[in-house]
Amino acid sequence: MATPYPNYITPEGFAKLRADYDHLLGVERPRIVEVVSWAAGNGDRSENGDYLYGRKRMREIDGQLKRLSKKMKDAKVVDPRHQPDKSRVYFGATVTIADEDDNHRTVTLVGNDETDVDAGRIGWGSPIARALRGAAVGDLRRVMLPAGERDYEVMAIRYPD
Known part of the structure; x- marks a missing residue:
């Protein structure tokens, strides 16, 4: 549902959104990709906790990245x-x-x-x-x-x- 007013945000608030996005994309996601790749190389994935947790966490991070990206795209920065x-x-x-x-x-x-x-x-x-x-x-x-x-x-x- 669209809001009846623009999604105003302060420059500081936008910088925090950007920092959260950059951290997830540059730190968290690569770390999880590494764990999933390592776990996938260990054989049977159906009972591999590292693999299953890693895939779940990667989906969560991707969802957060998508939400943050949309918020930043829709934001109107007002100082x-x-x-x-x-x-x-x-x-x-x-x-x-x-x-x-x-x-x-x-x-x-x-x-x-x-x-x-x-x-x-x-x-x-x-x-x-x-x-x-x-x-x-x-x-x-x-x-x-x-x-x-x-x-x-x-x-x-x-x-x-």
Whole structure:
């Protein structure tokens, strides 16, 4: 299913995808090919654990390579440092928000492939990110979360230098 918006990603996120792809293709896959070749030379393959595991692992790596390749092909790299209007929340913004109980939370809007909730990096397509898009400091935004509706006030917006 296609997403209704481009697959935005930061330059750092794209570099990580590329590094993961290069590692799988240049290190992991050749190592498994070597094991499979060695195991295939040992005779009966039907009960050869190294051979069977190696073939299975090679299929997994090939699947990961295919997924990473598609993600990189579909990615639209956006550098938040070049955002022309830094007074509003757009892709790459780090936003401090406060809920109705005055609990503050800081989140950075990143590509969906870069999400790390524990580090405060939320996907561009998440409910909070969608609600914050285009907001300015002082704006109130209502977010529908699994636990119910919450109102957030935008307290601060910043972009990387």
